[in-house]
Amino acid sequence: MRTILHIDFNSYFATVEQQANPRLRGKPVGVTGGDRFKRTVLGAASVEAKKFGVKTGMRIPEALKLCPRLILVKGDSYKYLESTKRFLNILKDYSPYVEVFSIDEVFLELRNFSWGPVRSQPQKCPRSLPFAAGSFWGAPLPATPAKNYPLSPLETALDIKRRISEEVGEWVKCSIGISYNRRMAKLAGSLYKPDGLVVIADEEGARFILDRVELDEICGIGFAIKKRLNNMGVFSFKDLRKVPLEALLASFKSYGKVLFDLSRGIDETSVLPFYEKEEVKSVGHRYTIDHDTKDLAEIKQVLLKLVELIAKRLRTKKLVGKTVSIWVRNAFKPHLRGEVIAKPVAHLGGEFAHPRGELGGGGFQGAGMQATIAFTDSGMEIFNGAWKSFLKIWDGSEIRMVGVSVSNLKPKNPENLTFLEDKLRIEKLTKIMDEVNNRYGDFTLQRGVLLGSRKVKRMPNPFLADYRFKI
Numbered sequence: 001m002r003t004i005l006h007i008d009f010n011s012y013f014a015t016v017e018q019q020a021n022p023r024l025r026g027k028p029v030g031v032t033g034g035d036r037f038k039r040t041v042l043g044a045a046s047v048e049a050k051k052f053g054v055k056t057g058m059r060i061p062e063a064l065k066l067c068p069r070l071i072l073v074k075g076d077s078y079k080y081l082e083s084t085k086r087f088l089n090i091l092k093d094y095s096p097y098v099e100v101f102s103i104d105e106v107f108l109e110l111r112n113f114s115w116g117p118v119r120s121q122p123q124k125c126p127r128s129l130p131f132a133a134g135s136f137w138g139a140p141l142p143a144t145p146a147k148n149y150p151l152s153p154l155e156t157a158l159d160i161k162r163r164i165s166e167e168v169g170e171w172v173k174c175s176i177g178i179s180y181n182r183r184m185a186k187l188a189g190s191l192y193k194p195d196g197l198v199v200i201a202d203e204e205g206a207r208f209i210l211d212r213v214e215l216d217e218i219c220g221i222g223f224a225i226k227k228r229l230n231n232m233g234v235f236s237f238k239d240l241r242k243v244p245l246e247a248l249l250a251s252f253k254s255y256g257k258v259l260f261d262l263s264r265g266i267d268e269t270s271v272l273p274f275y276e277k278e279e280v281k282s283v284g285h286r287y288t289i290d291h292d293t294k295d296l297a298e299i300k301q302v303l304l305k306l307v308e309l310i311a312k313r314l315r316t317k318k319l320v321g322k323t324v325s326i327w328v329r330n331a332f333k334p335h336l337r338g339e340v341i342a343k344p345v346a347h348l349g350g351e352f353a354h355p356r357g358e359l360g361g362g363g364f365q366g367a368g369m370q371a372t373i374a375f376t377d378s379g380m381e382i383f384n385g386a387w388k389s390f391l392k393i394w395d396g397s398e399i400r401m402v403g404v405s406v407s408n409l410k411p412k413n414p415e416n417l418t419f420l421e422d423k424l425r426i427e428k429l430t431k432i433m434d435e436v437n438n439r440y441g442d443f444t445l446q447r448g449v450l451l452g453s454r455k456v457k458r459m460p461n462p463f464l465a466d467y468r469f470k471i
Contacts, residue, residue, distance in 0.1 A: 003153045004271060005108040006177040006185035007091075007160065010194035012104035014046035016083050017073050019169035028052060028067050031075045032060065033288070041288050041400075043075050047173075047194050080104075083168055090163050094156055099271045107182055109271040110153055153178050157197055179206070181267040186219050206265025210237035220262055225252075229259075237263045283313050283321070284405025292330060292398035299402060303390065304383050306404050311379035314406065320375040321406035324385035327368030328394060329401040368403075369393045375410065382406055 009015070013031040018024045028049035030042045042063055045054045052067035064070055084103050091098045097109035157176045164172060175196040177188025184206050188198040191209070200206050210218070215237065216226045232251065234240050240263035248256030261267060285306045293299065303326075314321060369389040373381060386404045 002180060003110040004179060004182055004185040005110070005153065005157055005160075006179075006182070006189040007106045007108060007174050008176075008186075008189045009104040009172065009174045011044060011046050011050070012172075013044035013075055013080055014049070014073075015172045016080055016169070017076075018046065019083075019171040020079065024071060024073070025171055028054065028070045030054060030060070030063055030070050030072050032072055033075055041290075083172065086168050087164060090160065090167060094160070097271050097273050099273060107185065107271045110156065154197075154199065161195075161197070181265075182269045182271065183219055183262065183267040184209075184265055187213070187217065190217065200265075203265045207237075210263065210265060213237075215240070218262060220258060225255075225259075228252075280317065280319070280409060282325075282405045282407035282409065283310050283317070283319070284325070284403065285309050286401060286403030288401045289399070292400055294396065294398045299390075299399065300387065302402050303386060303404060304379070306402065307383040307386060308379045310404065310406055311377055311382055314377040314409075315412075318412045319409045320377045320412045321382075321409045322375045323370055323372055323406065323408040324382055324389065325368060325370045325405045325407065326386045326389045326393070327403045328390065328399045329403075330397060330399050372408075377412060 014029045017029060017031060018027075024046075026048060027046075028051075029046040030049055031044040033041065033043045042054070042056055042058050042060060045056050045058070045063070049063070049067055049070055052070075054063045054067050054070060060072065080103055084100075088098060088100070088106070091106060091108050095108055095110050097111070099107040099109075101107060157178055160176065161174065164174060173195040175189045175193045175198075177185045177190070177198050177200070179185040179188050179200040180202060184200045187209065188200045189196070191198045191213075200209055214226075215221050215229060215235070216223065221229075228251065229235075229240065232243070232247075234243060240259065243260075245256065245260045248260050250256070252259060287302055287306055289298075289302065369392055371385040371389045373385040376382065382404075390402075
């Protein structure tokens, strides 16, 4: 029997800073992505700051207006990664099936557990567990988890919380969801924060919970999909269960089956251990501008720099791609003239699959468009596809964030090589540029059109998908 725990740290960056600096404990803290006078977006907000209405992804001036005593701290990616390494070492004692979803979010799969008696109504549970839907698990079967821990899933979760407090830090808290599949475990973990522990043990319990949450509270339904469902007369999971599979397939194509299953608490997605290298499916980058802008020249330069970083990574990995995705965002409103972009699995900006949009502390809602081009690792070819899509989705209003990714990747084999003189010359120049920039830093050599443009450098990002295999 599959049992999955979803462990999600609460206000992770902020609590790690509070753990490292006792003077910050119990005080409202906001973690920034850089110099606080240049960057105007919060990467994380402490539990104390959130009580004032401060949110991750909020502009610093707005956050200070809500909480004048907010203490701004420059983020330290390496500090957070080290904390995550300690946490992963704890989890490996319970099961080898540990999937790193992001730096502060992990799935842990326990196997060979039996079911306890079914309870059709929510039950009060011990300690921080506010309620459970469905049944509890019984004791483990003879095949015991790693390290011979004779613990039930609930006891395992409580033991993990204890060890995090002792080995990572008493100020670093997490919410844990326990369920029979990934999506329900993630939903359970989101129901009670901070320091929560919730069980959804079966499909009956899942339906009980699903009928009491919003459509976009579950991973897999974002703003645009919710809007399309609303247009179909679907405003709840109870409504969604009434829609025939054929109708969902007609409206959402293959994703209709995912929605059909979601409404019933079904998810067959497996946990991928972090030591099993996942195939890179996309490479991308995003950039949050420190002010709202509708200056096309400025946006064009930012986009071109992002694309150059992506192209360089493709060449380093000896990959080429044919699908270019572009998305834009203003202060807190996604632009919805295009289709919602599916989650890039591996890219330079973090995970974008979370149902609610919070920059840095999870994913955020984004909308944009995809374009198909010839397989390439050329920055200009990728840029041309991205720019055409941008002009189609942009409604002329000011934007704050630009993101782009390349997917549909394959190895750059000899058959991808060209023998056209101009292309050979460009590839030779690109190779020289990569060598110089690898040695002396990004954009030491750059296109003339980028001279004088704003700095967009590749910073260590704790949500960098590549890091899941380096932790």
